[in-house]
Amino acid sequence: MANLRELSKRITSLGKTKQITKTMELVATSRMKKTADRLHATRPYADKLSQILSQVNLAEYVEQFPLLQKREQVKRVAILIVTTNRGLCGAFNASVIRMARDVAQQLTDDGISYELHVIGRKGANALRYMGYEVASKTTNITDWPSFEDARLVAETLQERFLDGTVDELRIVYSNYVSVASQKPVAEMILPMQVEGDEEVTSEYILEPSAEEILENLIPAIINNRIFKALLETAAGEQAARRVAMKNATDNAEEIKRLLTRSYNRARQAKITQEIAEIVGGAEALN
Amino acid sequence: MARTLHCEILSPEGSVFAGEATLVVATAIDGEFGLLYNHAPLIAALGKGRLRLELEGGGEKVWRAEGGFLEVSQNKVTILSDKIEEK
Numbered sequence: 607m608a609n610l611r612e613l614s615k616r617i618t619s620l621g622k623t624k625q626i627t628k629t630m631e632l633v634a635t636s637r638m639k640k641t642a643d644r645l646h647a648t649r650p651y652a653d654k655l656s657q658i659l660s661q662v663n664l665a666e667y668v669e670q671f672p673l674l675q676k677r678e679q680v681k682r683v684a685i686l687i688v689t690t691n692r693g694l695c696g697a698f699n700a701s702v703i704r705m706a707r708d709v710a711q712q713l714t715d716d717g718i719s720y721e722l723h724v725i726g727r728k729g730a731n732a733l734r735y736m737g738y739e740v741a742s743k744t745t746n747i748t749d750w751p752s753f754e755d756a757r758l759v760a761e762t763l764q765e766r767f768l769d770g771t772v773d774e775l776r777i778v779y780s781n782y783v784s785v786a787s788q789k790p791v792a793e794m795i796l797p798m799q800v801e802g803d804e805e806v807t808s809e810y811i812l813e814p815s816a817e818e819i820l821e822n823l824i825p826a827i828i829n830n831r832i833f834k835a836l837l838e839t840a841a842g843e844q845a846a847r848r849v850a851m852k853n854a855t856d857n858a859e860e861i862k863r864l865l866t867r868s869y870n871r872a873r874q875a876k877i878t879q880e881i882a883e884i885v886g887g888a889e890a891l892n
Numbered sequence: 893m894a895r896t897l898h899c900e901i902l903s904p905e906g907s908v909f910a911g912e913a914t915l916v917v918a919t920a921i922d923g924e925f926g927l928l929y930n931h932a933p934l935i936a937a938l939g940k941g942r943l944r945l946e947l948e949g950g951g952e953k954v955w956r957a958e959g960g961f962l963e964v965s966q967n968k969v970t971i972l973s974d975k976i977e978e979k
Contacts, residue, residue: 647906654902654972658935658961753904753974810965813936814922822937822959826974833904 610876613869617862624858630694631851637749638785638844645782645837652834655827661808662816662823664800670817673764673824676797677773683713683720684741684763684772686795688779688835689729690843691745696853698780698788698846699728705790706778710738721772723763725836749840756833764828767796779835780842786849788842795831798824895929896948899969901955903976909953915946916969918962933965942979943971954979 668674687706689699706722706729713720721741724730730743742762747755766772775796780788812819896912916927919941927934938960945953960973 644905648904650900650907651902651904651972654963654970655961658963658972661935756904757974809933810963811932811934813920813925813934818921819935819937819961823961826959826961826972829974830904 610869610872613865613872617865617869620858620862620865624855624862627851627854627858631848631855634844634848634851638841638848641749641837641841641844642782642785645834645841648830648834648837652830655823655830658819659823659827661806661810662812662820663806663808664820667817667820668800671820671824672768673796673828674798674800680718680773682772683718683774683776684766685709685720685722686759686763686775686777686832687722687724687726687729687733688777688839689724689726689732690749690839691727691747692749692843693728694850695843695847696850698843699726699732701788702778702780702790703729703732705792706733707736707738709776709778709792723759725759726839747836749843751833751836751840753829753833756836757829760825760829760832764796764825777832777835779839782838782842782845785845788846793831795828798828894948897927897929897931897964897967897969899945899971901943901971901973901976903972904974908955908976908978909945911945912948913945913969914948915944916962916964917942917944917946918971919943919957920962927964927969929967931964931967934963936962938962938971938973943976 664674685706687702689702693699710720710722722733722738724733724740724743725747727745730740730745734740744759763775767775774794776792777795778790778792781791783789894912896914897916899913899916900910901908914929917924918927918936919939920936921939924941925936938957940958941956943955943957947953956977956979957971957973958975960971960976963970963972
């Protein structure tokens with residue numbers, strides 16, 4: 607039976623595929639740990655930034671800082687979409703893209719125009735394919751993003767906000783909730799929200815002045831938020847890939863089991879047939 | 893008890909340094925300033941320049957920072973900078 611050889615070939619090929627997906631799963635697991643550690647390492651810095659911010663009576667300074675000012679009429683919104691450069695990570699990018707499309711649809715419904723700035727080849731290609739116009743795409747950020755990457759993106763978009771091209775900057779990215787869960791989120795970056803208007807009585811001496819500190823602090827916070835989004839995406843990508851590759855490995859295992867069973871059955875059928883032929887032949891001789 | 897300041901230098905990528913120092917000299921926007929034990933609570937915006945720590949038990953460490961913030965309260969100094977390099 608030619609079928610036997612065919613089956614045996616498929617079983618070998620499947621075994622190789624399984625080995626590849628298994629390796630990818632292990633690589634993703636180790637990278638996931640490293641990127642997640644990195645994500646956690648940024649927390650003290652971020653916490654301290656907000657702690658310093660809380661020492662300044664923000665509401666008082668809104669007038670002086672355009673980055674804090676809500677525009678009366680929002681005509682155009684920039685949406686920053688953070689995706690990955692590589693695939694094989696399940697629905698990770700698809701869920702971010704879906705969220706971004708929802709945000710865009712909502713804006714269209716409200717009669718507001720928007721522009722899409724995409725990080726990651728996957729998002730840029732998918733959105734373009736769906737017929738969206740991609741205003742800018744950044745594909746040179748690796749799965750090990752640096753703060754410099756974030757700063758570059760942040761500064762370009764901040765510029766567009768300040769010169770009035772856009773009235774808002776939003777970001778859509780995937781939140782690394784846990785190893786097993788990544789959730790797409792949409793957040794407002796600019797204008798930066800001023801929380802609470804209660805009077806802050808600070809015991810701190812502000813050097814040289816609250817204004818000068820804010821002038822540096824506000825961009826620092828915005829850069830850091832974008833940096834955090836990049837890291838969340840990097841960690842989530844690895845986690846999602848791990849799960850996707852584990853499923854692929856399990857699936858390969860399952861198919862291999864079924865094929866092996868068919869192979870054995872075919873082999874047995876062949877033997878039985880041969881015996882029947884021999885018995886038949888011997889009988890004829892008698 | 894040793895009269896030292898507990899210093900921590902943080903960058904967005906993580907902790908750069910943590911340790912005890914007897915003197916901290918940093919460059920603010922308008923020039924250098926020094927911090928000793930029992931300094932009043934202060935938040936400063938840092939400029940481009942040196943950050944020098946005189947460590948407990950002698951020795952010193954120097955960084956070059958470009959922008960950032962320094963916060964001191966209750967003898968704890970936290971330096972935040974996204975561009976800092978050891979010299």
